[in-house]
Each structure stands twice: as C-alpha cells, then as structure tokens.
C-alpha cells in the first residue's frame with residue numbers, strides 16, 4: 001500500500017498555522033465542518049464583549065456599537081471570500097429564507113420556466129418547487145450532469161448548489177453561466193458547500209443572485225446567519241418579496257410607506273441577530289489574509305490524499321462516489337457502504353467524525369483552515385480498522 005507521510009505534508013503547508021485559531025477537542029479528527037464548523041478560540045471573548053455592551057449601553061448599542069451595520073459589515077467580509085463586488089453581499093436570515101427571497105427576485109426579472117438538478121439540497125428543492133407552484137411556473141428537475149444542456153431559452157431561472165452536498169460534485173459555474181447568458185437565464189447559486197474552501201470569483205461568473213450558509217465552512221456557529229448576494233447588474237431591479245422594515249431605505253424614519261433601500265441592503269427583512277452576527281464576524285477573521293487559491297490547493301491535497309489511501313486499502317471494495325477528477329470535486333469525499341450508519345458511529349467512537357447520509361453514504365468534509373494532512377491519513381487508517389475489525 002502507499003504510505004503517505006501526513007506530518008511531512010503538514011510541515012510544508014502554508015495554511016497549517018491557522019489550525020491553532022480553532023478550539024477543537026484533543027484527539028478528534030473533525031471531518032464534519034461541512035455540516036457545522038468548529039468555533040474559533042476568540043469567539044467566546046467576542047460574544048462576551050457584546051453581552052457587556054448590551055448591558056452597558058442598552059438601546060444605544062444599536063448605533064453606538066454599530067449593531068445596525070452588522071449585516072453589511074459581515075456581508076462585506078463574506079463578499080471578500082466569495083469574490084463579490086463591493087456592497088453586493090448582506091448577512092442575514094437563514095439560507096432557506098434567503099433562497100426564497102433570491103428566487104422570487106429572480107422570477108420578477110424573467111418570465112418562464114425554473115430549472116434545477118436532483119443533486120440540489122432538499123431545502124432548496126422544497127423552496128423552489130413551492131415557489132414554482134405559487135407563481136404557476138413549470139419547475140424542471142434534471143440530473144446534475146444535464147443541467148447546462150437543459151438551459152434553453154424558455155428557462156427563466158436556473159437554481160443550483162455549486163457543490164452537491166451528497167456526492168461532493170462541483171458544478172462548472174463558469175460554463176453554466178456562459179450558457180445562461182446566451183439563453184438570458186438568471187443564475188441563482190447556493191454557495192453553502194463551496195464558500196470558504198475555494199475561490200469562487202462571483203464578480204466574474206455572471207451569477208445573478210447567490211446565497212449561502214454561515215455555519216459550515218465559514219464556522220459562524222450553530223444557526224449562524226446566512227448571506228445573500230445580488231449582482232450589481234440587477235441590484236436596482238431585484239425586489240425583496242419580504243418587505244420588512246430593515247430593507248427600507250430608512251427604517252428609523254418609521255414611515256408607513258415602504259421604500260426599498262438602495263442596493264443589496266433591501267434584501268434584509270427584520271432586526272439583525274446581533275449575537276449570531278458577532279460570532280460569525282469573529283469566525284471570518286480566520287480568513288484574513290488567506291489566499292483562497294492556496295485553500296483550494298490544500299483542499300484538493302487533503303481529499304486526494306484520502307482518496308489515494310482508500311484506493312490503496314480497499315481497491316474497488318469501497319465505492320468512492322465523489323468525482324476523481326479534481327476539477328469536478330468540492331472539498332468532501334463521499335463513500336458508499338451498505339452499513340454506512342454503523343460505520344460512521346464506529347468511526348466517531350474512535351475519534352473520527354464524519355457523517356451519515358441515508359441510506360448508504362458516508363461523508364467526510366475537509367476544511368483546509370483546520371484539517372491537516374495527518375487528519376486525512378488518520379481518517380483513512382481508522383476507516384480501515386473499523387471495516388476490518390467490527391464489520392467484516
């Protein structure tokens with residue numbers, strides 16, 4: 001079998017020092033950062049400081065401490081990570097709610113059919129199909145590989161998740177957007193499984209609107225706010241269907257008439273979740289000065305190391321669902337196994353945390369900011385032990 005020296009690879013990893021920022025339990029290999037990222041060590045003090053501000057300043061905190069601006073400030077940080085234009089991202093609400101707003105806004109810009117693929121995340125599919133019903137539009141759901149070729153001129157909006165949460169397959173966003181430009185289709189992209197693990201370059205892709213999750217690779221904490229991007233090219237035309245007062249141009253004028261804020265700010269609905277936004281803001285400091293090309297290189301290094309070891313150990317006895325082509329891979333590796341559930345439980349007992357997606361998938365998410373090459377090696381050898389010992 002191939003011997004991979006994880007320690008050696010870690011020593012030449014320029015991102016390795018970032019791991020020390022995270023508060024990870026001793027002896028645990030955490031490969032579930034694509035479900036819930038771990039906390040930064042500095043988050044506790046930052047949230048505690050906000051609690052102090054609250055007690056000291058009470059209502060005045062909204063302006064004196066800048067709480068009202070958190071959605072824009074945190075949005076700007078996320079904008080940097082996803083390569084968006086300035087002032088085009090706002091952090092608010094959950095991914096599901098943001099997706100509803102984004103899809104409705106996209107529908108208001110184009111008449112016609114909605115298109116998505118079977119690999120999209122359930123909440124995305126639910127919201128999309130319900131919206132299609134409300135709007136009396138057709139919603140086509142095709143195989144992921146068929147998405148680009150299904151873009152025809154009657155398709156008004158195509159909705160996709162850039163990296164498939166089950167298989168880890170990465171869509172070719174540039175190719176899709178280029179085709180969408182030809183058919184005059186608006187692209188609405190969910191970045192939940194791609195933001196923070198690769199450069200996305202939203203400003204160059206031609207995506208119309210995008211949403212994403214704050215608590216996966218962005219490590220914002222359980223239930224952290226999501227975010228919403230609106231391309232500057234459609235910002236002034238795209239309306240928010242949930243016309244709450246925080247999307248108003250001046251909420252504190254308390255006007256009885258709704259007047260949307262300029263730009264992406266109108267995509268807010270109600271009062272910002274200050275404590276959660278502060279935790280997310282702090283989490284994003286882990287990305288300060290980090291080159292996302294380096295992050296992508298390491299992500300592919302971690303997944304490739306793991307795949308090579310699995311191949312060497314099991315040959316074709318264990319099916320790797322995730323594409324072997326690096327260009328088609330996100331930052332996870334998914335295996336298929338008939339006893340996937342018990343395998344994941346046995347791994348967790350040995351300190352390797354992945355997750356189980358019924359009926360037969362085992363998912364390992366690799367987060368380049370805190371996972372190491374050694375983690376990849378330990379995960380593979382632990383999996384070998386689990387499959388041989390307990391389950392053969």
Ligand SMILES: *Cc1c(COP(=O)(O)O)cnc(C)c1O
Pocket residue numbers: 094095096097121123124161165190192193213226
């Ligand atoms: C995690 C995830 C969500 C989660 O949505 P919430 O509203 O935060 O529950 C939505 N879409 C995708 C693609 C996800 O990966």
